Amino acid sequence: MSSNQFTVASPPTDAISALKFSPDPNSTRIVVSSWDKNVYLYDLRDENGTVGEGKLLQKFEHRAPVLDVCFGDNENEIYTAGLDWDVRKIDLNTSEQTVLSSHEAGVRNVVYSPEHKLIISGSWDSTLHVHRPDAGTNSAPAIIPLPSKPFSISLTATKLVVAMASRSLHIYDLKALALLTAQADSESLDGNKVEIEPWQRRESSLKFMTRCVACMPDDAGYASSSIEGRVAVEWFDPSPESQARKYAFKCHRQTAEDGVDVVYPVNALAFHPVHGTFASGGGDGVVALWDGIAKRRIRQYQKYPSSVAAVGFSGNGKYLAIGVSPGFEDGQDDVPEGVVKIFVRELGETEAKGKGAK
Amino acid sequence: MGKKRRGPSLDELMARPWCYYCERDFDDLKILTLHQKAKHFKCDKCGRRLNTAGGLSVHMSQVHKEQLTEIENALPNRAGLDVEIFGMEGVPEDVLLAHQQRVAAQFHQAEAERQAATGNPPAGSGMGGQPAKKPKLEDMSEMKRRLAEHRAKKAEAGTGGSSREATPASSGPTAPPAPQFVPKADNAYGQTPAASAPVPPQQYSYPQPYGGAPAAPYQQVASPVYQTFSPASGQQFPGAAPYPPAGYPPQMPAYPPTPGYGASPFPQQPTSTESTPPPRPGSIPAPSGLPQRPHFGAPAVNAQQMQQMHMGHAVPPAQGHGNGDANQTTGQVISSVNDLISGAAKDAAEKPTKKEKSKATRMIYLHDTISPEEKMSQLPRYAVARPQFPEHTVLGNGPDAAVVGTIRDSDTVLDPAH
Numbered sequence: 008m009s010s011n012q013f014t015v016a017s018p019p020t021d022a023i024s025a026l027k028f029s030p031d032p033n034s035t036r037i038v039v040s041s042w043d044k045n046v047y048l049y050d051l052r053d054e055n056g057t058v059g060e061g062k063l064l065q066k067f068e069h070r071a072p073v074l075d076v077c078f079g080d081n082e083n084e085i086y087t088a089g090l091d092w093d094v095r096k097i098d099l100n101t102s103e104q105t106v107l108s109s110h111e112a113g114v115r116n117v118v119y120s121p122e123h124k125l126i127i128s129g130s131w132d133s134t135l136h137v138h139r140p141d142a143g144t145n146s147a148p149a150i151i152p153l154p155s156k157p158f159s160i161s162l163t164a165t166k167l168v169v170a171m172a173s174r175s176l177h178i179y180d181l182k183a184l185a186l187l188t189a190q191a192d193s194e195s196l197d198g199n200k201v202e203i204e205p206w207q208r209r210e211s212s213l214k215f216m217t218r219c220v221a222c223m224p225d226d227a228g229y230a231s232s233s234i235e236g237r238v239a240v241e242w243f244d245p246s247p248e249s250q251a252r253k254y255a256f257k258c259h260r261q262t263a264e265d266g267v268d269v270v271y272p273v274n275a276l277a278f279h280p281v282h283g284t285f286a287s288g289g290g291d292g293v294v295a296l297w298d299g300i301a302k303r304r305i306r307q308y309q310k311y312p313s314s315v316a317a318v319g320f321s322g323n324g325k326y327l328a329i330g331v332s333p334g335f336e337d338g339q340d341d342v343p344e345g346v347v348k349i350f351v352r353e354l355g356e357t358e359a360k361g362k363g364a365k
Numbered sequence: 366m367g368k369k370r371r372g373p374s375l376d377e378l379m380a381r382p383w384c385y386y387c388e389r390d391f392d393d394l395k396i397l398t399l400h401q402k403a404k405h406f407k408c409d410k411c412g413r414r415l416n417t418a419g420g421l422s423v424h425m426s427q428v429h430k431e432q433l434t435e436i437e438n439a440l441p442n443r444a445g446l447d448v449e450i451f452g453m454e455g456v457p458e459d460v461l462l463a464h465q466q467r468v469a470a471q472f473h474q475a476e477a478e479r480q481a482a483t484g485n486p487p488a489g490s491g492m493g494g495q496p497a498k499k500p501k502l503e504d505m506s507e508m509k510r511r512l513a514e515h516r517a518k519k520a521e522a523g524t525g526g527s528s529r530e531a532t533p534a535s536s537g538p539t540a541p542p543a544p545q546f547v548p549k550a551d552n553a554y555g556q557t558p559a560a561s562a563p564v565p566p567q568q569y570s571y572p573q574p575y576g577g578a579p580a581a582p583y584q585q586v587a588s589p590v591y592q593t594f595s596p597a598s599g600q601q602f603p604g605a606a607p608y609p610p611a612g613y614p615p616q617m618p619a620y621p622p623t624p625g626y627g628a629s630p631f632p633q634q635p636t637s638t639e640s641t642p643p644p645r646p647g648s649i650p651a652p653s654g655l656p657q658r659p660h661f662g663a664p665a666v667n668a669q670q671m672q673q674m675h676m677g678h679a680v681p682p683a684q685g686h687g688n689g690d691a692n693q694t695t696g697q698v699i700s701s702v703n704d705l706i707s708g709a710a711k712d713a714a715e716k717p718t719k720k721e722k723s724k725a726t727r728m729i730y731l732h733d734t735i736s737p738e739e740k741m742s743q744l745p746r747y748a749v750a751r752p753q754f755p756e757h758t759v760l761g762n763g764p765d766a767a768v769v770g771t772i773r774d775s776d777t778v779l780d781p782a783h
Contacts, residue, residue: 074738074742268725268727
């Protein structure tokens with residue numbers, strides 16, 4: 008049904024790096040970060056409160072391409088991370104930008120934990136920076152060294168999952184993290200390095216580079232995807248029974264005419280906040296919904312015109328936003344006009360609901 | 366290599382289910398019904414998909430208190446609610462017939478166009494027992510004109526024996542099919558008239574029967590052959606004759622004409638020498654008593670090897686001469702038979718590999734440590750106005766080497782698997 012899908016007006020002019028809905032269930036705000044150095048704020052509702060085209064509310068220019076964005080404590084503050092090595096806080100009402108910290112390389116991810124009031128950013132300088140906004144703006148972040156470059160981070164109410172190069176994966180306990188960083192903060196004002204042992208160290212169950220991780224909303228586990236068209240679903244619980252439940256499956260592949268399977272990276276994963284199912288978006292331009300528990304695909308949407316860079320569910324799970332931009336992985340020289348798009352799907356009540364086991 | 370299938374045959378086209386409302390055709394009935402539910406029987410109020418127009422009408426009136434007046438997305442004259450359609454069921458007879466006619470017409474037209482554009486034989490030719498779908502027939506006068514032209518050219522060149530002269534003359538009145546082999550294959554002419562004489566009516570009628578006139582397969586087989594090989598000397602013929610059967614072994618039953626067929630090329634070979642008398646033009650295509658070259662080619666061989674064989678034949682310069690030539694060819698054929706055998710063995714050995722290959726994958730992005738974003742960030746257009754991060758830190762991950770090792774391992778595991 009194409010009738011309940013629309014494209015958002017005035018999309019970014021270059022590839023999309025991240026797309027997030029406001030976690031507020033009643034909000035229809037989306038922030039989108041782009042390689043065109045801007046962060047875009049959209050609202051799907053127009054003045055009358057009806058959901059239509061979606062309109063651009065604001066645009067925040069950065070010095071360099073922006074690689075990630077997330078909402079903060081409320082839907083009027085966002086955090087951004089980008090190639091200018093900075094992590095910024097942006098107040099949407101005043102458009103005021105504050106640099107929270109600077110990494111020593113591009114910052115790939117930024118996430119906010121509302122439970123612990125922590126902003127965590129992951130950079131290619133192989134560190135995590137942990138900021139505590141309530142500790143005052145002058146406090147420097149705690150720096151957690153990582154064994155490799157982080158590629159994707161995701162968190163639940165209690166855990167932080169960091170997927171890194173070399174297929175390594177750390178799971179941190181957010182509570183411990185919060186305590187330690189607070190301690191470090193009070194001890195030395197420049198908030199230096201904090202050696203913290205991750206709660207779990209794991210090796211990715213996928214053979215190739217991890218592309219994305221996303222945690223289940225019920226705090227039970229996470230899904231990770233690789234550049235080799237595969238998604239793995241794992242559980243936090245270290246008991247053998249839970250670990251035995253983990254599995255991986257192939258997706259986002261196409262058989263070329265010569266019979267060779269063309270394998271696309273799975274760029275994006277997002278869990279549905281209500282049903283606990285998840286969406287995957289691949290370099291093939293396909294978005295699929297999966298039931299991670301029943302191990303079944305719920306549906307697959309018609310192919311989008313180019314690679315899917317980001318997917319996200321709205322806070323109430325009624326909308327699925329899909330950021331489409333071309334040539335994400337082949338480093339194409341030009342992004343032609345009009346190929347970067349944000350699609351928003353209005354989901355039917357059961358559209359993203361698992362069907363139950365076979 | 367087997368001939369590439371260019372497109373569906375008319376039968377297949379005819380058998381495709383299609384949508385009454387919009388005339389689109391589909392791979393199978395299931396997809397058609399899905400299409401109808403999505404395009405024509407979907408409620409525009411709530412998106413519910415019904416199975417039939419009647420169902421939608423009831424739904425609209427009961428749920429939305431509205432009257433369904435026409436089917437969405439339908440052709441103007443098909444939007445009515447009077448017919449109850451489900452999949453292919455309920456399509457009125459006359460509409461069905463009209464559709465079939467249209468499909469057939471389109472098919473023939475496309476066929477003709479492609480033939481005109483590419484000069485290729487009709488689809489399905491070379492598939493042996495299948496008569497021409499719709500051979501392109503030359504108009505008689507055009508035929509004669511070209512014939513005359515051709516003869517003039519021949520005369521000018523001073524080649525060609527008397528027998529050849531006679532050949533076209535007799536063939537003139539009948540219409541050989543594919544024009545593209547007319548100029549070269551004068552010899553085929555000799556055969557064609559007799560062979561194709563009974564055929565024309567059949568060529569016009571629509572071509573289901575494959576068993577039919579043995580002549581038809583011959584013609585068709587001939588044309589690709591000529592097409593493929595005519596640029597070389599006449600020498601290719603011995604090889605050429607077996608070629609189609611080889612490529613299409615399932616056709617063996619269609620062989621009756623083969624002897625004549627196999628023979629026909631032979632005379633062409635000694636073009637310059639008159640040592641071997643060519644078959645009398647216009648004679649019935651009974652097998653001539655000539656050596657049965659096709660036998661050499663009979664083993665099922667893949668086309669590539671066939672071609673190799675042909676090349677082998679074509680290369681030696683001393684080929685215009687009757688007996689010597691025959692010996693030489695025999696020698697070559699023996700060697701090529703050997704090739705074939707070893708080739709077949711190789712093929713057999715390769716088969717599992719091919720299967721393995723079908724599992725082969727091609728990755729869009731493959732790197733161990735540099736994520737797509739990081740690679741992208743190194744593009745000049747994203748250069749940031751601050752000191753670039755030093756290279757060594759970017760690459761300086763100790764454990765990477767181990768990972769590289771693992772990945773390579775997994776690759777090598779795949780390889781010897783065959």
